[in-house]
Amino acid sequence: MSNLSGLGFFKSLRPTNRQFAVIGLGRFGRAVCSTLHRLGYEVLGIDSDEKLVAQVLSEQIASHALQLDSTEPSALKEAGIFEFDTVIVAIGNYIQESIITTLNVKEAGVPHVVAKASTEVHGKLLKRVGADHVVFPEHEMGCTLARSLTRPGILDRFELDPDHSIVEVVVPEEFDGKTIVELELRSRYGLNLLAVCQDEKFEINPSPVLRLHKGSIMVVIGTNRGINQLPV
The missing domain is CATH 3.40.50.720 (NAD(P)-binding Rossmann-like Domain)
Structure with a gap:
């Protein structure tokens, strides 16, 4: 981005x-x-x-x-x-x-x-x-700076409108070792997972059984409220 x-x-x-x-x-x-x-x-x-x-x-x-x-x-x-x-x-x-x-x-x-x-x-x-x-x-840019200071796990953000965004976020420790289906991102946070980057390779529309690892990157789309509820 x-x-x-x-x-x-x-x-x-x-x-x-x-x-x-x-x-x-x-x-x-x-x-x-x-x-x-x-x-x-x-x-x-x-x-x-x-x-x-x-x-x-x-x-x-x-x-x-x-x-x-x-x-x-x-x-x-x-x-x-x-x-x-x-x-x-x-x-x-x-x-x-x-x-x-x-x-x-x-x-x-x-x-x-x-x-x-x-x-x-x-x-x-x-x-x-x-x-x-x-x-x-x-x-x-001031808003972006404030977000980066309060949500350092979010690497980049594209605002679709005042209430919805696409964000690139570091997989938190709480998600480590869990599959995408186990995370229940849609039901818990109202978010959809678009891509996952592991070993410097992006996988678009990843398999629900893909296991995530702490420190890798995921790209999600959804409400800003849901994004802010993601664990740090």
């Missing part, structure tokens, strides 16, 4: 897309570029700061990168931004620029615009000017 897999906008990206434009190449924007590029998508990075554009090119985390002022519709049009099906506005700290950029790409007819917000008010304004999906990465 990707380090950014928990962020909401990755769930909103259309699977048919092959090209993305990312406007704003700060830490969040570069992380988005790097993740999409590593997954095999074509990514165009945009920023008004020449140094950030050069950094993205030198790190080879985007297919292309351009320096331009995204508050100028003519510059966006000339760069071909309006031809993209999905544009990610990753400008977070400069609220005015973020809102104007989002307005520009939506007014030009970009079908799907994902925008980063730094505050709740910022998010509401982005929605008002047409953003299709707003993400709060600082908030989401």
Whole structure:
């Protein structure tokens, strides 16, 4: 699972897309570029700061990168931004620029615009000017950190919605030596087991008689309440 897999906008990206434009190449924007590029998508990075554009090119985390002022519709049009099906506005700290950029790409007819917000008010304004999906990465990463501190056995989490998740979790000592059917994950916790990783090999839809061992990894899907009830 990707380090950014928990962020909401990755769930909103259309699977048919092959090209993305990312406007704003700060830490969040570069992380988005790097993740999409590593997954095999074509990514165009945009920023008004020449140094950030050069950094993205030198790190080879985007297919292309351009320096331009995204508050100028003519510059966006000339760069071909309006031809993209999905544009990610990753400008977070400069609220005015973020809102104007989002307005520009939506007014030009970009079908799907994902925008980063730094505050709740910022998010509401982005929605008002047409953003299709707003993400709060600082908030989401803060929640992830809190979970990792309180539930260290959970290695990774993908939130399906506020109440359900897919998690990668270390098999606890209480489960050691028991078969999947003996654990009764569905009746006891309301969880379904998707995969088990033992000896560095993942087995999808494992046999109910497979015996689990402490320290191996299992992937389960279900309610957050059930996940939190798993033994540590």
